[in-house]
Amino acid sequence: MTKTQVGKSTDNQEIDVxxxxxxxxxxxxxxxxxxPDEHHPRHFLDLSGVSIEFQTNKGPFKALDNVNLKxxxxxxxxxxxxxxxGKSTVLNIVAGLYKATEGGVIVNGKEVxxxxxxxxxxxxxxxxLPWLTVYQNVELAVKAIFKKKKTKPEMKEWIEHNLxxxxxxxxxHKYPAEISGGMKQRVGIARALSMxxxxxxxxxxxxxxxxxxxAHLQDSVMEIQSELNNTVIMITHDVDEAVLLSxxxxxxxxxxxxxxxxxxxxxxxxxxxRLALANNPAYNEYRSKVLTFLYERQRRPRG
Amino acid sequence: xxxxxxxxxxxxxFSWLCPVVRLCSGESPREQVNEIINVxxxxxxxxxxxxxxxxxxxxxxKTSLGDLPGPSQVWEQAQGLWQEHQAEREKEEEFYQRQExxxxxxLEANPDAEIKMREYTGRxxxxxxxxxxxxxxxxxxxxxxxxxxxMGVACGLSQKLYTAISPLVQVFKPVSPLAxxxxxxxxxxxxxxSDDPMFEKSFVTSxxxxxxxxxxxxxxxxxxAVASIDKxxxxxxxxxxxxxxxxVFKIAIPAALPMIFTGLRISLGIGWMVLIAAEMLAQNPxxxxxxxxxxxxxxxxxxxxxxxxxxxxxxxxxxxxxxMLTLQKVLSHDKNAGR
Ligand SMILES: Nc1ncnc2c1ncn2[C@@H]1O[C@H](COP(=O)(O)OP(=O)(O)OP(=O)(O)O)[C@@H](O)[C@H]1O
Ligand SMILES: [Mg+2]
Numbered sequence: 001m002t003k004t005q006v007g008k009s010t011d012n013q014e015i016d017v018x019x020x021x022x023x024x025x026x027x028x029x030x031x032x033x034x035x036p037d038e039h040h041p042r043h044f045l046d047l048s049g050v051s052i053e054f055q056t057n058k059g060p061f062k063a064l065d066n067v068n069l070k071x072x073x074x075x076x077x078x079x080x081x082x083x084x085x086g087k088s089t090v091l092n093i094v095a096g097l098y099k100a101t102e103g104g105v106i107v108n109g110k111e112v113x114x115x116x117x118x119x120x121x122x123x124x125x126x127x128x129l130p131w132l133t134v135y136q137n138v139e140l141a142v143k144a145i146f147k148k149k150k151t152k153p154e155m156k157e158w159i160e161h162n163l164x165x166x167x168x169x170x171x172x173h174k175y176p177a178e179i180s181g182g183m184k185q186r187v188g189i190a191r192a193l194s195m196x197x198x199x200x201x202x203x204x205x206x207x208x209x210x211x212x213x214x215a216h217l218q219d220s221v222m223e224i225q226s227e228l229n230n231t232v233i234m235i236t237h238d239v240d241e242a243v244l245l246s247x248x249x250x251x252x253x254x255x256x257x258x259x260x261x262x263x264x265x266x267x268x269x270x271x272x273x274r275l276a277l278a279n280n281p282a283y284n285e286y287r288s289k290v291l292t293f294l295y296e297r298q299r300r301p302r303g
Numbered sequence: 304x305x306x307x308x309x310x311x312x313x314x315x316x317f318s319w320l321c322p323v324v325r326l327c328s329g330e331s332p333r334e335q336v337n338e339i340i341n342v343x344x345x346x347x348x349x350x351x352x353x354x355x356x357x358x359x360x361x362x363x364x365k366t367s368l369g370d371l372p373g374p375s376q377v378w379e380q381a382q383g384l385w386q387e388h389q390a391e392r393e394k395e396e397e398f399y400q401r402q403e404x405x406x407x408x409x410l411e412a413n414p415d416a417e418i419k420m421r422e423y424t425g426r427x428x429x430x431x432x433x434x435x436x437x438x439x440x441x442x443x444x445x446x447x448x449x450x451x452x453x454m455g456v457a458c459g460l461s462q463k464l465y466t467a468i469s470p471l472v473q474v475f476k477p478v479s480p481l482a483x484x485x486x487x488x489x490x491x492x493x494x495x496x497s498d499d500p501m502f503e504k505s506f507v508t509s510x511x512x513x514x515x516x517x518x519x520x521x522x523x524x525x526x527x528a529v530a531s532i533d534k535x536x537x538x539x540x541x542x543x544x545x546x547x548x549x550x551v552f553k554i555a556i557p558a559a560l561p562m563i564f565t566g567l568r569i570s571l572g573i574g575w576m577v578l579i580a581a582e583m584l585a586q587n588p589x590x591x592x593x594x595x596x597x598x599x600x601x602x603x604x605x606x607x608x609x610x611x612x613x614x615x616x617x618x619x620x621x622x623x624x625x626x627m628l629t630l631q632k633v634l635s636h637d638k639n640a641g642r
Pocket of ligand 2: 089
């Protein structure tokens with residue numbers, strides 16, 4: 001097993017680029033072997049030995065096999081892989097929407113066995129409720145979660161605060177059908193943030209958007225992330241997006257029985273600027289690592 | 304202002320008036336005139352043609368009650384029915400006035416006198432019959448909706464329940480409610496016994512018949528709609544840990560509302576058709592009874608009056624549907640429903 005020290009300085013990025021852990025066995029990015037102790041896990045978020053089998057009409061289908069992933073507090077992690085490999089499934093297991101057949105997830109010292117607002121999800125197609133306004137969509141979540149903890153005016157302020165954070169306060173009283181796709185996705189993020197999650201889960205949050213809107217939203221997410229310092233897991237198809245946003249990129253092998261193929265630590269200074277990074281050799285090195293994994297080692301299944 | 308008016312017109316189903324509004328505001332007059340010819344002119348031509356053919360052919364059909372009435376005779380009958388109604392109302396007013404005068408006199412003579420108010424029991428006019436039918440159809444329909452929507456939601460939420468009652472629904476759905484009518488009549492007579500009944504028995508029978516047929520479309524539509532709600536929406540509810548009751552009221556029902564409304568519209572339409580038939584068959588007060596009575600009456604005016612009733616039934620059915628559609632557009636998030 002290869003282990004490389006994660007460099008904290010950026011002076012020697014060229015060396016840190018080699019920070020790729022390839023493996024056939026469970027992944028360990030840190031330099032110590034995790035001692036399984038359910039009450040004091042070393043990691044903020046810990047997926048260990050997660051496998052899942054779906055019951056289909058053609059018999060059981062093993063989508064994930066022995067997925068291991070450890071994430072520290074405040075880290076921004078991307079999961080990348082070919083379509084259908086099981087990225088959403090991983091996210092849904094962390095969210096508690098699916099139950100792993102084997103293994104389990106521990107978040108902040110507690111085992112996950114049901115969905116909850118501490119693991120807020122931004123869904124792939126925004127999933128705003130079309131009969132509620134932008135404000136009411138966020139309100140539904142805030143009301144459910146802070147029933148006894150916040151007064152009415154406090155809730156209002158909190159909803160407005162979160163909408164401001166994603167720059168959507170100008171369209172608070174519009175319906176989802178009246179705003180653009182990018183704006184809907186912003187509201188979806190605001191709704192998730194309003195839950196004060198310990199982990200923010202995003203399933204291809206910008207997948208359906210055009211390149212310009214996407215870039216704009218990525219900048220927003222980086223800005224919010226620097227402010228709130230959330231722990232984030234984001235699924236993406238986009239290599240540039242993964243490198244730009246993440247501290248850690250998790251590359252998944254093709255399914256069935258998909259698992260974590262490689263983990264790449266991205267050690268670039270923040271705040272990151274997409275224009276400046278375009279000519280940064282380290283950035284390009286990271287990109288090519290991910291591309292190599294996706295298009296050489298894990299070629300698209302069946303074209 | 305103009306856009307608002309146009310939006311309003313579209314919402315209420317008067318979109319055919321939009322070009323007129325646009326024309327009045329001076330927006331591309333040529334196009335608007337073309338549009339007016341299309342959306343208003345063509346239907347008017349069709350109606351005119353229908354009246355013309357009707358007028359031309361009706362007098363050729365000889366029945367035992369005289370010629371089949373043409374449009375003008377029907378119009379006369381309509382006016383006649385309206386006058387009859389007004390005359391009847393006047394009589395009623397006079398009746399109560401006389402009664403009051405009599406009572407006042409009695410009180411003058413003896414302040415402790417017992418005062419009785421007798422109800423006017425005149426003949427039910429055409430307008431009264433319309434009113435009776437409307438009240439009946441709405442009662443039956445509302446009761447049906449109150450049963451069908453919760454049942455449908457429950458079936459949509461629980462696949463097991465749906466599987467369980469599905470065969471029953473499939474068997475009862477195609478039964479004409481008229482087949483139920485004798486049973487309903489007997490059961491109501493046997494069960495609904497009280498000294499001072501709040502509703503007439505005939506009313507209860509008719510309403511239950513309407514309920515029986517308006518149940519199924521709403522039930523099935525609601526169940527299908529709730530069962531096929533976007534999974535992400537349900538997951539939103541799970542993530543924020545909504546209580547299941549809140550989940551039903553805040554997510555399931557609003558999400559299913561457009562389809563529930565479609566079910567309700569179908570139900571009300573069927574309910575109205577069935578009610579008229581049931582009234583004819585059971586001699587229960589309402590438009591159906593009016594038609595039947597006129598038929599039995601067999602005077603020279605009868606056919607004209609029946610035609611007035613037929614047109615009225617059609618017009619009311621149309622209005623009911625329009626009402627439901629407008630309600631649907633106002634209440635549900637799917638603003639394009641039913642277009
Ligand atoms: N509920 C389910 N029942 C049966 N099979 C499922 C279920 N959910 C996912 N799968 C299967 O598991 C595999 C992984 O699905 P998943 O949605 O996680 O892929 P993904 O990586 O998110 O793909 P994409 O990038 O296209 O969103 C697929 O082969 C899919 O068919
Ligand atoms: Mg997916």
